[in-house]
Amino acid sequence: MNMNVRIPQPDRCIACATCVAVCPVAQNCPDFPGPRMMGPARQRFRLMGMGEDEASHYCANCKNCDIACPGDVPVSAFIMRAKAEICKKNFPKLRDWILAHGEVLAHCLRFIPAVFKNFGMTFAPARLLLDAIGIARKASLPNFAPQAFRARLARLAQPNLSRAVVFFPGCFVDTYEPESGLDIVAVLNRAGYKVIVPGTTDDSGAFVCCGLPMVANGFWQDARDNARRNLKTLAAWAAKGMPILTACPSCALMIGKDYAEYFPALIAPGQSSSLVDVCDFLIGCVERGELALPAAPQKVETVFYHAPCHSRALGIGLPGLDLLREIPGIQAEYADSGCCGISGSYGFKKDKYPIAMRVGAPLFEAMRQSGATLCASECGTCRVQMRHGGGKQTVHPVSVLRRYLG
Amino acid sequence: MLVVGSGMAGLIAAITAASRGKSVRLAARGAGHLAVGNGCVDVLGYVDGEIVRGNPVDSISRLSGDHPYRRIGAETVAESLAFFARLCAENGFDLAGGNGENQWIPTALGSFKPTWFYTPAMNRETLSMADRIVITHMPWLKDCHADMVKACLARQRRLMSKDMYIEETAPFRAHRNLTPLAAARFVDTEAGERWLLSQLLQCLQRSSSGRRTAVLLPPILGVTRSAEIRARLSEALDADLIEMASPPPGVGGLRIRRTLLRAAAGVGVTVMENAHVVEARVQGQRCVSLVCDATGGEREVKADSFIIATGGFLNGGLVAAPGGKVCEAIFGHALPAPERTEDWTMPDMLDSQPYAKLGVQTNTRLNPITPEGDALPDNVYFAGRTLAGYDFVNEKSGMGVAIATGYHAGMNC
Ligand SMILES: Cc1cc2nc3c(=O)[nH]c(=O)nc-3n(C[C@H](O)[C@H](O)[C@H](O)COP(=O)(O)OP(=O)(O)OC[C@H]3O[C@@H](n4cnc5c(N)ncnc54)[C@H](O)[C@@H]3O)c2cc1C
Numbered sequence: 122m123n124m125n126v127r128i129p130q131p132d133r134c135i136a137c138a139t140c141v142a143v144c145p146v147a148q149n150c151p152d153f154p155g156p157r158m159m160g161p162a163r164q165r166f167r168l169m170g171m172g173e174d175e176a177s178h179y180c181a182n183c184k185n186c187d188i189a190c191p192g193d194v195p196v197s198a199f200i201m202r203a204k205a206e207i208c209k210k211n212f213p214k215l216r217d218w219i220l221a222h223g224e225v226l227a228h229c230l231r232f233i234p235a236v237f238k239n240f241g242m243t244f245a246p247a248r249l250l251l252d253a254i255g256i257a258r259k260a261s262l263p264n265f266a267p268q269a270f271r272a273r274l275a276r277l278a279q280p281n282l283s284r285a286v287v288f289f290p291g292c293f294v295d296t297y298e299p300e301s302g303l304d305i306v307a308v309l310n311r312a313g314y315k316v317i318v319p320g321t322t323d324d325s326g327a328f329v330c331c332g333l334p335m336v337a338n339g340f341w342q343d344a345r346d347n348a349r350r351n352l353k354t355l356a357a358w359a360a361k362g363m364p365i366l367t368a369c370p371s372c373a374l375m376i377g378k379d380y381a382e383y384f385p386a387l388i389a390p391g392q393s394s395s396l397v398d399v400c401d402f403l404i405g406c407v408e409r410g411e412l413a414l415p416a417a418p419q420k421v422e423t424v425f426y427h428a429p430c431h432s433r434a435l436g437i438g439l440p441g442l443d444l445l446r447e448i449p450g451i452q453a454e455y456a457d458s459g460c461c462g463i464s465g466s467y468g469f470k471k472d473k474y475p476i477a478m479r480v481g482a483p484l485f486e487a488m489r490q491s492g493a494t495l496c497a498s499e500c501g502t503c504r505v506q507m508r509h510g511g512g513k514q515t516v517h518p519v520s521v522l523r524r525y526l527g
Numbered sequence: 528m529l530v531v532g533s534g535m536a537g538l539i540a541a542i543t544a545a546s547r548g549k550s551v552r553l554a555a556r557g558a559g560h561l562a563v564g565n566g567c568v569d570v571l572g573y574v575d576g577e578i579v580r581g582n583p584v585d586s587i588s589r590l591s592g593d594h595p596y597r598r599i600g601a602e603t604v605a606e607s608l609a610f611f612a613r614l615c616a617e618n619g620f621d622l623a624g625g626n627g628e629n630q631w632i633p634t635a636l637g638s639f640k641p642t643w644f645y646t647p648a649m650n651r652e653t654l655s656m657a658d659r660i661v662i663t664h665m666p667w668l669k670d671c672h673a674d675m676v677k678a679c680l681a682r683q684r685r686l687m688s689k690d691m692y693i694e695e696t697a698p699f700r701a702h703r704n705l706t707p708l709a710a711a712r713f714v715d716t717e718a719g720e721r722w723l724l725s726q727l728l729q730c731l732q733r734s735s736s737g738r739r740t741a742v743l744l745p746p747i748l749g750v751t752r753s754a755e756i757r758a759r760l761s762e763a764l765d766a767d768l769i770e771m772a773s774p775p776p777g778v779g780g781l782r783i784r785r786t787l788l789r790a791a792a793g794v795g796v797t798v799m800e801n802a803h804v805v806e807a808r809v810q811g812q813r814c815v816s817l818v819c820d821a822t823g824g825e826r827e828v829k830a831d832s833f834i835i836a837t838g839g840f841l842n843g844g845l846v847a848a849p850g851g852k853v854c855e856a857i858f859g860h861a862l863p864a865p866e867r868t869e870d871w872t873m874p875d876m877l878d879s880q881p882y883a884k885l886g887v888q889t890n891t892r893l894n895p896i897t898p899e900g901d902a903l904p905d906n907v908y909f910a911g912r913t914l915a916g917y918d919f920v921n922e923k924s925g926m927g928v929a930i931a932t933g934y935h936a937g938m939n940c
Pocket of ligand 1: 190191531532533534535536537554555556557558559560561564565566567568569570775802803804805836837838839842843844856857910911912913919923924925926927929
């Protein structure tokens with residue numbers, strides 16, 4: 122037996138129900154029995170081979186249960202493992218495969234121009250087709266970028282700088298929002314760091330999707346394969362003592378925390394698989410004097426900031442908000458309105474869309490009440506949901522900084 | 528400064544310190560007991576098993592000298608309770624009680640317990656003033672037994688002469704695991720409020736009469752809109768609605784927690800969630816930083832002063848190890864405890880339990896001290912259930928000690 126394998130212990134749960142009190146899905150969907158029942162309580166039956174509760178598909182994997190648990194019970198991990206078991210037994214939905222494998226899909230469609238792909242996203246008959254396989258017709262799906270982030274970075278002439286960082290772009294920035302990736306590169310260059318994206322700016326092995334959407338949709342083995350590839354690439358760069366950054370809190374959480382929780386056997390003894398949050402890194406740059414911030418402009422601009430649940434789950438505070446507060450002339454307004462509801466691909470699903478919109482309602486209301494015209498959040502799909510539900514321009518905090526740096 | 532723990536003690540400490548102009552960060556792994564509490568703030572219900580009469584603050588002098596209330600002084604306790612009441616009022620949370628003497632509020636068992644602050648829906652006077660009491664029977668809800676409630680109420684001298692009815696209600700949905708929290712969430716919606724109104728109308732019709740009526744319910748009158756829902760339903764039914772305090776998840780505590788989190792954000796407290804503090808770095812008599820176990824490894828958080836409000840054994844502030852050893856979880860101080868674990872408990876469950884009084888000993892400023900009375904780091908303050916010297920179950924003082932010591936630490940740091 123591999124001694125690395127940690128067996129999850131449902132008995133660490135004392136059934137205090139704190140997770141039920143904070144779960145955004147349980148708050149908005151009476152059909153979901155809540156994290157305690159679906160996680161540790163059900164786990165006792167699972168260990169005895171006593172069947173499954175189908176309601177685990179309601180879990181959005183937002184991690185609010187893990188954040189609130191006083192006893193270190195891996196609540197969401199129990200539910201994700203259960204989803205994987207269900208997915209193994211029952212043939213998974215085509216819709217779930219598509220949402221779990223955005224990277225593969227984008228790769229297959231790479232020769233089709235974005236205009237045609239995006240036409241498919243807005244064209245009514247195409248949406249009917251998507252609706253038929255279970256993708257909500259009302260959801261705003263993100264647009265494919267004409268060119269992926271990595272393709273654009275490969276052609277970008279970065280200044281010659283002595284220091285360098287490695288960047289894990291994540292699927293969202295790569296496929297849908299290369300601009301935010303390029304903003305990050307520009308700001309890091311400004312701080313004196315050249316940005317390396319393996320397989321793009323050099324010919325080493327490339328990063329692949331972190332695997333979180335696969336886990337959330339039940340494709341455990343696919344996620345494990347991706348984890349193995351990423352861990353190999355990460356180890357090689359970590360051995361060079363290079364900081365590895367990401368702008369996506371979900372990738373950071375998956376790689377830095379969940380890999381060890383889900384696939385302990387893949388982690389070599391002593392290996393740390395962590396990514397550094399780019400906002401956190403940039404605050405360090407400001408403190409070390411590597412990045413000079415411009416003098417305060419005449420006019421103060423208010424930026425409305427929403428903390429993604431996965432940022433909160435990282436346990437590092439809110440560096441995105443702290444960074445905005447560092448920028449002279451920015452008044453950062455903290456939303457403090459809970460989950461936005463989207464949870465990656467959850468809110469795009471036809472049966473989950475109404476739940477996601479109810480979950481996000483307090484945030485949308487706060488956005489509308491706010492005087493700010495610009496909003497910020499680190500997570501790509503949170504931004505999609507904020508634009509959709511709150512109707513305001515929403516960018517990554519580093520994009521706000523880039524605008525100020527000029 | 529850095530506060531650890533986001534239960535009642537940590538939140539009050541953070542808000543107090545930030546209101547004094549301090550820059551405050553609050554780190555916590557877990558939400559604290561308040562999130563599932565019933566919303567009653569007990570200050571002091573019993574001293575040595577005897578019921579406290581009059582203002583509980585006046586009975587503090589009867590407690591032993593190492594009780595946290597005695598350490599910080601009765602005046603501070605009174606001040607902290609006034610601060611808490613103001614905080615709730617300023618943030619739109621309607622709190623009842625807090626004057627005269629303890630109020631005995633109804634619990635889901637049909638018993639009554641003494642408390643100081645409570646939600647207006649728990650006011651027992653409403654029962655005494657009613658001519659008839661309708662006990663809603665919700666057999667589909669966990670931990671709610673109308674027969675037991677009725678039997679207990681009928682034993683109360685002030686209530687035994689009232690007409691009491693049990694009226695069954697139909698569930699709002701079929702599920703084997705419905706808690707009062709699930710029901711309260713449903714009632715928060717328009718459909719839910721309509722459902723409750725129609726159920727209660729039927730209850731009242733069946734046992735109708737023109738007299739003053741009180742309707743006894745589990746805590747299901749909403750989480751976010753509870754005050755308006757109660758007002759509307761009371762008017763529509765021409766009856767007073769009373770909620771019973773229930774075991775976790777108790778709904779009322781969640782209502783208070785939402786209020787305090789909003790208040791904390793309002794005074795600029797920044798919250799670091801899911802941050803498990805695992806170690807303290809101490810130089811001489813000062814703590815320089817605390818180390819959190821976060822994604823991506825250890826994270827050192829520096830501050831000028833630190834308030835530790837990490838709760839008791841349940842929430843991880845205190846750790847017991849085999850062989851009768853107890854220590855504080857972050858600094859690792861060994862805490863005095865009876866040598867034989869047999870002596871940690873008393874044979875009668877309802878007696879005060881020695882293990883419940885284990886915790887961190889402090890001076891009057893709430894800095895930790897050694898059993899010999901020597902000061903440990905003097906920029907560190909302890910608050911809430913981590914403190915030694917009180918048994919909150921037995922004396923009914925849990926949230927009161929959390930508020931008073933959280934406030935005192937926030938004022939001193
Ligand atoms: C079932 C039950 C019913 C009760 N009913 C009542 C009642 O009706 N009225 C009343 O007044 N009192 C009641 N109490 C008592 C009351 O709830 C407690 O005394 C009070 O909540 C203690 O508050 P606290 O802030 O000290 O601790 P807690 O609420 O326990 O909070 C501790 C916090 O610290 C965090 N933490 C712990 N260790 C670490 C660490 N290493 N790093 C980071 N964070 C950490 C925890 O996750 C949590 O956020 C009841 C208690 C129980 C168990």
